[in-house]
Amino acid sequence: MTPSSVATPPAPEANASGWSRESGQAPPESSAGATLRRAKLGDALLGWACRLSAALIALMLISLIVVLVHSAWPAIRQFGPGFLVSSEWRANEIERPVRDAAGKLILRDGETVMETLPPAFGALPVIWGTAVSSAIALLIAVPISLSAAIFLVRVAPKLKIAGAASFLIEFLAAVPSLAFGVWALFVLAPIFQTYVGPFLYRIFEPIPGLRWMFYESVTVAGRTIERPIPLTGRDLFTGSLILAIMILPIVTSVSRDVLRAVPRTQIEGTLALGATWWQSCIAMLRYGRSGLMGAIMLGLARAAGETMAVTMVIGNNNQISPSPFAPAQTMASVLANEFGEASEGLHRAALLYVALILLTMSLIFNVIARRLVIGRLASVSH
Amino acid sequence: MPASSLMTQPPVPSKPQSEPPQVELPARKRPITSVGAAGTGASGSQYPVIEAIKRGETPEPRRHESVMGVPAILEVKDFQLWYGQNKALHGISMPIADGKITSIIGPSGCGKSTLLRSVNRLNDLVDGVRTAGSISLRGEDVYARGVDVISLRKRLGMVFQKPNPFPMSIFENVVYALRISGERNKAVLEHACEKALRQSALWDEVKDRLRGSAMGLSGGQQQRLCIARAIVCEPQVLLLDEPCSALDPIATLRIEELILEIGQRYTVLIVTHNMQQAARVSDYTAFMYLGRLVEYGRTADIFQLPRLRETEDYVTGRFG
Numbered sequence: 001m002t003p004s005s006v007a008t009p010p011a012p013e014a015n016a017s018g019w020s021r022e023s024g025q026a027p028p029e030s031s032a033g034a035t036l037r038r039a040k041l042g043d044a045l046l047g048w049a050c051r052l053s054a055a056l057i058a059l060m061l062i063s064l065i066v067v068l069v070h071s072a073w074p075a076i077r078q079f080g081p082g083f084l085v086s087s088e089w090r091a092n093e094i095e096r097p098v099r100d101a102a103g104k105l106i107l108r109d110g111e112t113v114m115e116t117l118p119p120a121f122g123a124l125p126v127i128w129g130t131a132v133s134s135a136i137a138l139l140i141a142v143p144i145s146l147s148a149a150i151f152l153v154r155v156a157p158k159l160k161i162a163g164a165a166s167f168l169i170e171f172l173a174a175v176p177s178l179a180f181g182v183w184a185l186f187v188l189a190p191i192f193q194t195y196v197g198p199f200l201y202r203i204f205e206p207i208p209g210l211r212w213m214f215y216e217s218v219t220v221a222g223r224t225i226e227r228p229i230p231l232t233g234r235d236l237f238t239g240s241l242i243l244a245i246m247i248l249p250i251v252t253s254v255s256r257d258v259l260r261a262v263p264r265t266q267i268e269g270t271l272a273l274g275a276t277w278w279q280s281c282i283a284m285l286r287y288g289r290s291g292l293m294g295a296i297m298l299g300l301a302r303a304a305g306e307t308m309a310v311t312m313v314i315g316n317n318n319q320i321s322p323s324p325f326a327p328a329q330t331m332a333s334v335l336a337n338e339f340g341e342a343s344e345g346l347h348r349a350a351l352l353y354v355a356l357i358l359l360t361m362s363l364i365f366n367v368i369a370r371r372l373v374i375g376r377l378a379s380v381s382h
Numbered sequence: 383m384p385a386s387s388l389m390t391q392p393p394v395p396s397k398p399q400s401e402p403p404q405v406e407l408p409a410r411k412r413p414i415t416s417v418g419a420a421g422t423g424a425s426g427s428q429y430p431v432i433e434a435i436k437r438g439e440t441p442e443p444r445r446h447e448s449v450m451g452v453p454a455i456l457e458v459k460d461f462q463l464w465y466g467q468n469k470a471l472h473g474i475s476m477p478i479a480d481g482k483i484t485s486i487i488g489p490s491g492c493g494k495s496t497l498l499r500s501v502n503r504l505n506d507l508v509d510g511v512r513t514a515g516s517i518s519l520r521g522e523d524v525y526a527r528g529v530d531v532i533s534l535r536k537r538l539g540m541v542f543q544k545p546n547p548f549p550m551s552i553f554e555n556v557v558y559a560l561r562i563s564g565e566r567n568k569a570v571l572e573h574a575c576e577k578a579l580r581q582s583a584l585w586d587e588v589k590d591r592l593r594g595s596a597m598g599l600s601g602g603q604q605q606r607l608c609i610a611r612a613i614v615c616e617p618q619v620l621l622l623d624e625p626c627s628a629l630d631p632i633a634t635l636r637i638e639e640l641i642l643e644i645g646q647r648y649t650v651l652i653v654t655h656n657m658q659q660a661a662r663v664s665d666y667t668a669f670m671y672l673g674r675l676v677e678y679g680r681t682a683d684i685f686q687l688p689r690l691r692e693t694e695d696y697v698t699g700r701f702g
Binding site for chain 1: 502504507509532533535536538539540542543544546548549550558559562563608611612615621
């Protein structure tokens, strides 16, 4: 304590004099002083306006969650966390004949005994549909995106087409999802129905163990039968395909930024050791792996939340089928399909419960993605 | 050039002087500053070779007889290189002695790194690079048509200015060159790793954490790791591109000791802007200026008995 204060005697003096000089200037009231006060008031106002605007945005997110939770509350109260694992989805109560264990109708006084099933909602089919369609979309999109990003970083600049190629890829992101949906419905689905579907059927159907891809078991009138899934082109696979196309731009452009930030010395280091072009690309991907994971997470968030295009081609069937060629439903598509008709309170609440799950998932994906990408780019820049 | 029009004195013939007397210092100060500032003024009288180079000429370099007779592993012959329109190397011809340490010195932008990167054709990556002349490695022109650049680079090791460990374990870093050549045998990899790490004086420090990330090492250790990585395939020539420029003095000292040791086994070509380093570690020294070779000889001769005043003043820090 004492030595340091002894060692630096001039500093407090200078401070004191500087401070006193400033305060000495304040007393004489002048126009300059008034201007200063006005400027200070302006600063304060603007400062508060900025704070308010920022708070408003945060408030919007919070109110979104609050409103969602509030409207979904009846469903949350009734189904609880079991909602996530239940696969029933009945918007209206139904009446059906009661059957015994052998599948025979139970007769009483010559009439079939009927039972009434109340409406029930479970999100498992839509969670399944979302997860599988997003996973297939990533499986298709990620290799293409990473290859395109490598092309943009390592090949395109030499061909002087980096700018044009980047623009085209990013332009894909600006195409409205309805346009993708229409294209998928009128181009992709018929192509799948006439060419790709039968082709896949011919190749994979004979392979033992892949029967589940093309056949489904249904229980009709108490008997379980196996029947081929009609390859209509409006199924999980086509939905995933259009999702893959839609997430290509975001995954490509973020990957490109990540790869561009790989230091030159890393690439030269591998080449100087005799790495081939391909091996040096692998080294680049490895160096940027956490940022690339972030790019993939952003793509996943987009795929999971994508609505319109998927709704148009996924077939909209609330079922869990192992086959990618069966119609399915995603969280976003069930909302788009049913929200308009959901008059009944519980149905509406259940849909909003689904929306809440979707929002939470997207939020988590985005937070992870941002951490990975921004963290990587920041650590590379210095 | 304005230099010639302003010339007030005839060029002084450059006489090698082992130790310039103190009294001459003021007289020399003028040209030093003018060269540093804009390259104008009466400096032409002091440094005729430098002035000729600045006019765009390529004077015949002073190659000492002592360096021309030795068996060479690399033979640079009238090598020229352009980056687009800019000519970066002008007719460089020099042999690199087999099994010795040769250093290339010169001010920034003199093309010394470019020359080094021409040996393993790393300049091929840069847009618009053209070359003429030849660089021969054991008699084979590396710029000949049909040369397999990948296998050429596998025969040459290179270490860069900034340590550039790959984001993987220490072990994987060292054996990277073997891995990309398809070596899978664990015993072979482990043996090669230990040998390279021992040769680069890093083994004792890292032997217990070979599986740990290489990014956790200190700067000096990282650079020694890069040297280990470069010598794991026993290269015919080890290229060092200012290997100590990003290191602190103590780490620099260790790397220099290491270079001397590695020089017992390998031919080393080192680019440095640190004259003392060149004097300490190398057997032969080449002085380059603006893409030209100026003087080339045994290190002892270059530093103590240079034939050009330019060289003498550069190595003693008076100009450049």
